[in-house]
C-alpha cells in the first residue's frame with residue numbers, strides 16, 4: 001500500500017526550467033516553496049523521490065515528521081521550545097546526531113546561521129548527545145538515522161533519515177566548498193572536492209599515494225585538489241595545464257588526445273576521473289577502454305554533461321546509454337548526484353568489481 005507523506009526536497013536553481021515536470025513526475029501536491037531551493041510537497045509514493053526520472057534532480061530530501069511553521073524571529077524562546085519538542089518527538093528513536101541547516105543557505109543574513117547552530121547546541125544537550133554524537137557530519141555512520149532539521153523564516157522542518165537515504169551528510173546535501181578566487185584554477189576543483197565528500201557515503205576515502213588517472217584535466221582544478229590530498233595523478237588533455245602546476249611533485253601530465261593515450265606498460269590506477277567535455281557516450285567509452293588499467297575495486301567519477309539534451313527523457317536516454325556502456329566495460333553504478341558546482345551536468349560514481 002502506498003504511504004502518502006510530506007517530504008522536504010531540494011532542487012537546484014539550475015533546474016528551474018524543469019521544475020514543473022519534476023514535480024509532476026513525483027505526483028507532488030500541496031507544493032510550498034521554502035527558501036531558494038527547498039520544496040515542501042505531499043506525495044502518494046515517496047519511492048519516486050529516489051526511483052524515477054525526477055530522482056537525479058533532487059539533491060537532498062527528508063520525510064517531514066515534525067514541522068513548526070512560524071517566523072522564529074517573532075517567537076519568544078524559540079530555541080528552548082523547539083529543542084524540547086524535538087526531544088519529545090524523536091528521542092525515543094535514538095538519532096546518531098542532530099544536524100540543523102538553513103532553508104536559505106546563500107543568505108548573507110547571519111541570523112539563521114546562528115539560530116541553526118544554537119538550536120543544534122541546545123538540542124544535543126537536551127538529548128544528552130554532546131559526548132556520544134559523531135564529531136563532524138562526515139564522521140556519521142552513513143546508514144544510521146540522523147535527525148535532520150532545516151530552518152528559516154518559514155519555520156522549522158524536521159525528519160529522521162540516514163545520510164545515505166537523504167543523499168548527503170549535511171542538511172541540504174554536501175559540504176559547501178568555498179572557492180578562493182586567487183588559488184582556484186577552475187570550478188572543477190570544487191566539484192571533485194565535493195564529489196570526494198559525497199563518496200564518503202558509500203566507501204572510505206582512498207589512502208594517500210593512491211594513483212588517479214584524469215581524463216580532460218586542463219586547466220587543472222581537479223588535478224590540484226587531488227594532489228593536495230597526497231594523491232599521485234596522471235593527467236591527460238590536449239590543452240595545457242595551468243602554469244601553477246608546472247614541475248609539481250606526483251603529477252605526470254600527458255598532452256595528447258585521449259583517444260590516442262595508452263598507459264605505460266604495467267600501469268595500474270586506483271581511480272579514474274573524467275570531466276571531458278564533448279559527447280558523453282564517447283567520453284564513457286574512453287573510460288571503459290582504460291578499464292584494464294584500473295585495479296579491482298577502483299572508483300570512477302564521471303561528469304555526465306547534458307549539453308544539448310532538451311528534455312528529461314533526453315537526459316534519461318543519455319544516462320541509460322552511459323551506464324550501459326559502463327556496465328559492459330565492467331564498471332557498475334554506485335551513485336549519481338547533482339553537486340553544488342555541477343551546472344547542467346551530473347556526477348556519476350562507478351566502481352570496478354573487487355576482483
Ligand SMILES: C[S@@+](CC[C@H](N)C(=O)[O-])C[C@H]1O[C@@H](n2cnc3c(N)ncnc32)[C@H](O)[C@@H]1O
Pocket residue numbers: 185186188189215216217218219220221222223236237238239256257258259275276277278
Ligand atoms: C571541462 S574541461 C575539464 C576541466 C578540468 N577537469 C579541471 O579540473 O580544470 C574539459 C576538458 O576536456 C578536454 N577534452 C575533451 N575531449 C578530449 C579528448 N578527446 N582528448 C583530450 N582532451 C579532451 C578539453 O580539452 C577540456 O580541457
